[in-house]
Amino acid sequence: xxxxxxxxxxxxxxxxxxxxxxxxxWIADMSLRSTQEILANPYGLPSAPQWHNYAAAWSxxxxxxxxxxxxxxxxxxxxxxxxxxxxxxxxxxxxxxxWKNAVFMLLFSSILxxxxxxxxxxxxxxxxxGLINSLVGLICVYVAIHLPLTVYLLEGFFxxxxxDLYDAAKMDGYSNYEIFxxxxxxxxxxxxxxxxxxxxxxxxxxxxxxxxxxxxDEKRTLPLGIMKFLGDYQTxxxxxxxxLMISVIPVIVxxxxxxxxVVRGMxxxxxx
Amino acid sequence: xxxxxxxxxxxxxxxxxDFAVDDVSLSxxxxxxxxxxxxxxxxxxxxxxxxxxxxxxxxxxxxxxxRIVNDVPAKNRDIAMVFQSYALYPHMTVYRNMAFGLxxxxxxxxxxxxxxxxxxxxxxxxxxxxxxxxxxxxxxxQRVALGRAxxxxxxxxxxxxxxxxxxxxxxxxxxxxxxxxxxxxxxTTVYVTHDQVEAxxxxxxxxxxxxxxxxQVGVPLEVYRKPADIFVAKFLGxxxxxxxxxxxxxxxxxxxVRLGNVNIPLPARGPASLAVSQKRVWLGVRxxxxxxxxxxxxxxxVVSVEAKVLSVEPLGAETLLFLALAGTGQxxxxxxxxxxxxxxxxxxTVSVDLRALHLFDIGTGRAISNGWSSEAxxxxxxx
Numbered sequence: 001x002x003x004x005x006x007x008x009x010x011x012x013x014x015x016x017x018x019x020x021x022x023x024x025x026w027i028a029d030m031s032l033r034s035t036q037e038i039l040a041n042p043y044g045l046p047s048a049p050q051w052h053n054y055a056a057a058w059s060x061x062x063x064x065x066x067x068x069x070x071x072x073x074x075x076x077x078x079x080x081x082x083x084x085x086x087x088x089x090x091x092x093x094x095x096x097x098x099w100k101n102a103v104f105m106l107l108f109s110s111i112l113x114x115x116x117x118x119x120x121x122x123x124x125x126x127x128x129x130g131l132i133n134s135l136v137g138l139i140c141v142y143v144a145i146h147l148p149l150t151v152y153l154l155e156g157f158f159x160x161x162x163x164d165l166y167d168a169a170k171m172d173g174y175s176n177y178e179i180f181x182x183x184x185x186x187x188x189x190x191x192x193x194x195x196x197x198x199x200x201x202x203x204x205x206x207x208x209x210x211x212x213x214x215x216x217d218e219k220r221t222l223p224l225g226i227m228k229f230l231g232d233y234q235t236x237x238x239x240x241x242x243x244l245m246i247s248v249i250p251v252i253v254x255x256x257x258x259x260x261x262v263v264r265g266m267x268x269x270x271x272x
Numbered sequence: 273x274x275x276x277x278x279x280x281x282x283x284x285x286x287x288x289x290d291f292a293v294d295d296v297s298l299s300x301x302x303x304x305x306x307x308x309x310x311x312x313x314x315x316x317x318x319x320x321x322x323x324x325x326x327x328x329x330x331x332x333x334x335x336x337x338x339r340i341v342n343d344v345p346a347k348n349r350d351i352a353m354v355f356q357s358y359a360l361y362p363h364m365t366v367y368r369n370m371a372f373g374l375x376x377x378x379x380x381x382x383x384x385x386x387x388x389x390x391x392x393x394x395x396x397x398x399x400x401x402x403x404x405x406x407x408x409x410x411x412x413x414q415r416v417a418l419g420r421a422x423x424x425x426x427x428x429x430x431x432x433x434x435x436x437x438x439x440x441x442x443x444x445x446x447x448x449x450x451x452x453x454x455x456x457x458x459x460t461t462v463y464v465t466h467d468q469v470e471a472x473x474x475x476x477x478x479x480x481x482x483x484x485x486x487x488q489v490g491v492p493l494e495v496y497r498k499p500a501d502i503f504v505a506k507f508l509g510x511x512x513x514x515x516x517x518x519x520x521x522x523x524x525x526x527x528x529v530r531l532g533n534v535n536i537p538l539p540a541r542g543p544a545s546l547a548v549s550q551k552r553v554w555l556g557v558r559x560x561x562x563x564x565x566x567x568x569x570x571x572x573x574v575v576s577v578e579a580k581v582l583s584v585e586p587l588g589a590e591t592l593l594f595l596a597l598a599g600t601g602q603x604x605x606x607x608x609x610x611x612x613x614x615x616x617x618x619x620x621t622v623s624v625d626l627r628a629l630h631l632f633d634i635g636t637g638r639a640i641s642n643g644w645s646s647e648a649x650x651x652x653x654x655x
Contacts, residue, residue, distance in 0.1 A: 168353070
């Protein structure tokens with residue numbers, strides 16, 4: 001690679017980093033300043049870092065509660081989506097059965113619809129089942145919404161696991177159920193990790209379904225909690241920025257830890 | 273130890289009108305090494321998979337020691353299989369790969385360790401027990417697959433082209449190792465291959481299949497020397513048997529078969545004499561039965577044929593001559609001694625061993641005779 005190409009590439013990477021990372025740095029900066037400071041000079045650096053913003057947001061502004069709610073909802077949803085999705089993907093990838101293609105098409109057609117389309121029907125159903133304004137209701141919705149893509153991604157990976165491995169496990173005396181746990185799942189770890197991370201980030205940041213389903217303040221998840229500080233007449237920018245940081249930090253940490261695995265899962269080819 | 277009996281076994285896959293396996297019957301006695309040989313798609317792997325319990329049977333029966341196992345799941349058949357791809361579990365170490373089947377069968381960890389260590393020792397895998405399959409060479413992976421089958425101490429071994437992914441040199445050594453292992457253990461074995469060298473060298477008997485049917489079963493050399501039909505004749509041997517369409521004619525009270533510019537009288541007795549009722553036949557002769565200069569002790573068994581040399585392939589240990597027979601122009605391959613000298617375009621005389629001439633029915637391809645003996649009266653008048 002010659003010098004000019006190198007410089008151009010670095011320049012492009014630098015511009016992209018500024019566009020992508022700039023707002024994050026700005027929010028981080030704002031989270032350490034007071035609202036008055038921010039209003040006076042939006043882009044200034046903190047004169048004295050206001051670390052107490054975090055303590056205030058966590059306890060006084062209930063971000064601790066929202067964080068707990070988000071953790072419960074996301075942990076339960078991701079676990080369920082991963083388990084159900086992996087089993088469904090294993091079934092679709094491994095077995096031939098009647099109406100298999102129909103099931104496939106039905107499942108994936110739901111990916112095509114915009115989420116807004118289902119909101120009213122979903123709301124009505126949750127009301128009827130007494131699940132409206134409950135974390136369980138939100139978990140059910142998240143699982144249902146994220147299943148098709150999870151199955152799609154995992155099925156693609158599982159179907160590349162050679163049939164001989166399953167046959168060998170059968171000859172070794174294992175049942176279909178045991179084969180799923182002992183062969184498919186361990187071999188499919190890169191793909192499973194990818195879906196876990198993607199679902200986790202998506203659910204952690206999810207707003208639309210949460211705002212429709214949850215109404216009580218103590219049941220809000222983080223994206224809803226942040227909205228509390230966006231008033232019609234007054235906005236507490238410092239607490240808003242602090243809330244955003246609390247919301248975003250876990251995602252960044254998780255992605256930093258698992259990004260390599262995610263990329264490997266997405267690009268994984270045939271298993272040799 | 274077990275006897276495997278297959279009776280009228282058939283397999284038709286969904287959405288297919290043809291039988292992949294068509295009325296196959298085969299008996300493999302206790303301790304025998306049976307090779308299923310045939311071209312790709314001949315149904316040999318399907319037979320193996322049905323014996324293993326991995327493929328449902330359309331009709332017929334499979335019995336182990338007289339007990340029909342058609343509906344017994346694979347895991348309960350006590351049969352071990354080595355796959356072409358080795359099918360090693362990539363997330364497990366070599367030790368765990370070999371022990372995986374034993375763990376499921378409730379065998380104690382001490383006994384599992386004893387068996388795995390013993391198998392690893394005999395296969396030279398002891399240093400690799402803690403490695404994952406991706407850190408092994410092809411030959412080592414193949415041995416792990418074999419070890420996994422051995423530790424099970426099954427009633428029957430099944431091999432599905434286990435050597436086809438190895439390079440030529442490794443294939444020879446692994447072939448010997450596998451044969452020795454089977455002989456030492458004495459376990460009934462069914463081995464699928466499309467490689468005739470493996471079939472000829474490894475099996476006690478060979479079962480040749482084509483188009484889902486069993487064509488011939490026999491001891492390797494017997495199958496080579498006495499092919500049941502034209503398919504077997506052409507399939508075994510490299511280069512394959514020369515098979516020429518030729519005519520039967522009668523002149524002066526003698527019935528002859530034509531080879532190049534020579535009319536060879538049919539013998540008076542023996543199977544070859546049956547060809548007199550035909551008008552045309554397939555005449556087969558293996559390349560090694562076409563000689564250059566006639567050895568003195570063979571003079572009475574050979575017939576000389578003129579031919580033109582089309583090309584010469586000196587292979588070191590032997591020389592292959594590609595010839596066009598005088599008279600008919602039919603092309604044949606001859607495998608002659610390394611000392612033989614011939615140049616392209618040269619007209620030469622070769623001698624064909626009559627004892628090794630094969631005649632096949634022009635319609636069915638079935639063998640009429642596989643060589644005719646001197647006792648049958650070469651050159652005798654046909655009836």
